[in-house]
Amino acid sequence: MSALRTDDDAIVDDRIPEGLPGPLPPGERILWQGRPSAFGMASRPMHGGFVVLWFAVLAAWTILPAALDGAVLAGLKASWPTFAACAAALTVVGCLGWLASWTTTYTITNRRVVMRVGIAISVTFNLPLVQVEEAGLRTFADGTGDLALRLSKGTRVAYLHLWPHARPWRVTEPQPMLRSVPDGAAVAAILARAIVAARIPEEAALPILVARPQTQAGAPRLVAAGAR
Template sequence: MSLPANAFDAPPGLPAPLPAGEHILWQGRPCAFGITFRTLHVGLVGAWFVGLVLWAGVPMVAEGQFAAAAITVGPTVALGVGAVGLLALIGWLTARSTTYTITNRRVVMRYGIALPMTLNLPFALIEDAGLRRFRDGSGDLPIRLRSGNRVAYVHLWPHARPWHVSRPEPMLRAIPQSGDVATILARAIAATLEQQEEAASPVIVARRPGAARPPRLAAAS
């Protein structure tokens, strides 16, 4: 039997085709606005340059030295506009080059502007997941890994929970409709844990009269 031409093609955002029994529950990208303002803090950078311009220019303007004020603050304004523009570009590229995927078995994070990287997080490695929502409905979903599983903070950034350097936590950043995505992830993890508990739960083995006495409990396969 011949296979279709795309049988070995990986879906977008995934490093390889999904194995049998695994399917995508959700896939999306972070919001460029959230990456730019909440991760790269472009607002604080812009405010810093505005403060410098006011500090240097306001006294001259108050004395009527408009031309001198323009000459003095001109380089600062140009540098500030360039810095804000560069951060905005990096934020847009970061969002554009990032794909988050939730399947019924794992979380996959594919990111990297120049050197794409893929992080696979099977549900068995996940200890907990949280949600931090913002006013616009977007949110961050940090993922806490079980003890003994660690990913370097430098390799994760900017897809890492801030200030958790000693025990880095991967994080789905600036996810639109984060509440719905968190629900999907929670249900998928719960379903996996339920299946594992059922597979590991003991079952009572019946014994016929006169037969050799079997063990009372046997693990279900």
């Protein structure tokens, strides 16, 4: 069964919760629902920090030679086009981050993770919890977190369909990612409990929480991994 669904032909129904492709089946309930942080989307998937760094280097390239000659003011005047271009680029990045946040709804139920994404075309990904082999968390200083989902073999979603809601550099084996989720640690705990509960009726291995070493400052990682 495909995890991809376009919403162009979706039937309008008051019984359909926001962010879901249809009414909840009997026995299914929403555990958490939210949107990514607009600032987080702009700064990380849209690389807002890299944009600032790039234009800062260009500005320094113009200002420093003038400063060494004692003409700091002249150097600043000569670099104003660079600052203007930086402001324009950051405006575009900020708008993209806001649009990505505004058009995205993440939902965790007791049976699946649902990702409604897409700025131009709305697409819904239904990811059953029993197909989630591993759920990793990376937190940031502002309290938001990225939750990457490693799916079981045979469950494939195209990387380009997911981006920017995909784990970076996992092109051959794409991993859906809940980006810049507010209060990421709490959402990760909800997801981990849901995965455990979804696996209990089956004879498959139960997922457990694993604490992994911190890879970057302010980026602890929790994993719900299948125990073998």
